[in-house]
Amino acid sequence: MALTLVLALAACGSADEDTAPPTEPTGATSSATPSAATSSAAPASPTTESTDLGPLLTVTIDGxxxxPNAEEIxxxxxxxxxxxxxxxxxxxxHVHSAPEQxxxxAAGTxxxxxxxNTPGTVEVEDHDTSAVVALIEVH
Incomplete structure (x- = not known):
């Protein structure tokens, strides 16, 4: 697994990725809602829970x-x-799937x-820090 992380992190920093503007392919959507306040405390515990609409991954970023850190889903x-x-x-x-998503x-929530749509292991990482927040095992 460490080798997979090293290879994925190296691929994420490639020059090709930095020259093309990121796009949001079908399957990845987002909407921003401003938060009431920003705390200087450490991020909350990772949360992956199941809802009526499917599993939920909560990612917390404070600086x-x-x-979470490589949470398995x-x-x-x-x-x-x-x-x-x-x-x-x-x-x-960044969602390292095929196609990439x-x-x-935004700041807030x-x-x-x-x-x-393709079985395998997919990494989800924060672009700015290259921190892997989740490893999705797709079956």
Whole structure:
């Protein structure tokens, strides 16, 4: 698994990615809602829970502190993973699927979703820090 992380992190920093503007392909959506206040406390505990609409991954970003850290999630092929990002800054999550997806987020709370149609392991990482927040096992 460490080798997979190293290879994925190296691929994420490639020059090709930096020259093309990011796009938001079908399957990844986001909407921003401003938060009431920003706390200087450490990020909350990682949360992956199941809702009536599907599993929910909650990502908390406070500066360079990001949680969860490589949280493992099982997801069926074509199933929806809801994503809630609570952040003190704008940014984007990269979903290393085929095709690659992005979940753009604003400062505050942003909701999005990820749908992966190809079985395998998919990494979700914060673009600014390259921190891997989730490893999705798609079956």
């Amino acid at each position: 360079d502190q990001i949680s 099982d997801l069926g092929t074509g199933d929806k993973l809801l994503v809630e990002v609570q952040s003190d800054r704008a940014g984007e999550l 992005f979940v753009q987020f 942003t909701d999005g979703e990820i749908v992966v």
